[in-house]
Amino acid sequence: MSERDSERSISQTVRAQLALRDMILSGQLRPGERISELQAVEITSVSRTPVRLALVRLEDEGLLQAIPSGGFMVKAFTERDILDSIELRGTLEGLAARFAAERGASARSLEPLKECLADLDQLVRQDPVSVEAFSAYVTMNARFHALLTELSASPPLIRQIDRVSALPFASPSGFVMAQSALPEAHQILLIGQDHHRIVVDAIENREGGRAEAIMREHARLAARNLRLALRNRTHLDLLPALALLQSPAQ
Amino acid sequence: MSERDSERSISQTVRAQLALRDMILSGQLRPGERISELQAVEITSVSRTPVRLALVRLEDEGLLQAIPSGGFMVKAFTERDILDSIELRGTLEGLAARFAAERGASARSLEPLKECLADLDQLVRQDPVSVEAFSAYVTMNARFHALLTELSASPPLIRQIDRVSALPFASPSGFVMAQSALPEAHQILLIGQDHHRIVVDAIENREGGRAEAIMREHARLAARNLRLALRNRTHLDLLPALALLQSPAQ
């Protein structure tokens, strides 16, 4: 299949990076655990050179932490770290929205965002929302946030947002699936979608302050989802990202 | 001397990273220029393995850009990129100040910041400000910003601020030296120091919004310095960071 072709074509470095990332996010490698190069070599079946590069990449992705004396360990996050990362993303996306508004995003460039908004509207309209719709929402929501970020037309800002969102629990869709298990599911989805509507409106009307504020608040929905999910403790399996959380949870 | 000892003790990777960074920031490697591993090997006199690691590190530092087909080139920045990076830093430092205020930084933890503030006051008091005082200001100012960042007590945020500030033209002291060549020098210094005073006051009084706003505005002083320096075109040599600027300047 073409899958095998693509697997063959990608570099060993990337292959190792993917394999190690999966093991970290799935909890097979636990927070605080040291991960030696040879161990990583055994896991990934590639030699030390690409393994080492993969480890360095995962370090600046934020999944690993360098040990002063050499080597790496799986990074551990507190609930506070996660909440701060979400607030951080909200702040950066707020800045992106403000830039888009102040710099006068053209009607043409707003088009894809509006289409995405309409697609999301379709998904949100159902009640109750099917699991498939939730899954589709996650994809479309990620697209919405990506489009919004690009609308800032600021490479340095886009770069930073991408880096923050690389942490799975800080990404825009990190906790959407958690909602599906909550009774407040549909309500929260509607509120989030209203935020989307508002930010587009604000950008269109050049209301920079409003656009920034609503994106900050929007990120706090994710924080709310996280807290609800942790308190209810239902379907935590929907959130592999929480494998990185220190002791208390899981 | 101990210098030779320390030079011997640091790793080849770090040595290569420092050497290459110097060459980039000093303009010996020009923006857009491809930098091959062998070339880097010749420059740094270390083998390809540590050179490669150094290149990867410089990439996520933001000084290099990966070429899709492999290898790296020196990243080029527009004036807009630089201004955006400064605004970005201001936004993040604003968030840090707000966190410090909202979370109630203890009187004890505020102490070092206040001492630093007093030291800066001493330096600013002279008129005209000597070159040595400017240089001391740069150091002390960097310390002030570092202390403020740490006061947020948020590892994820601290990490992001450090990453943004790694770009020399986005760092808190990036354009202070440019002032020394400007007629408005002392005035700008006084204004900046007043910002410092205000943010400490705001944090002490738990005024999160005020603390955030003043840090955002504070960063815009750097943007002002940049614009003035570029327009006047005097003493651009004081700003090695501008070696990364695309064509028009320099």
Next chain:
DNA sequence: ATAGCAGCTTATGTATACATCTTGAATTCA
């Protein structure tokens, strides 16, 4: 019994040889 030291095991840091792919230049054909 505990603390400290010695030696060994294993980790990471580095260099280099080999394989593969990209790129540029030259030549040939239309």
Next chain:
DNA sequence: TGAATTCAAGATGTATACATAAGCTGCTAT
């Protein structure tokens, strides 16, 4: 003359061997 193709030179990707440093275990001495 221009464009396309092929070949060569050089680049990056990968593996592995070697050097050095860290950490651990076990033994000895107090």
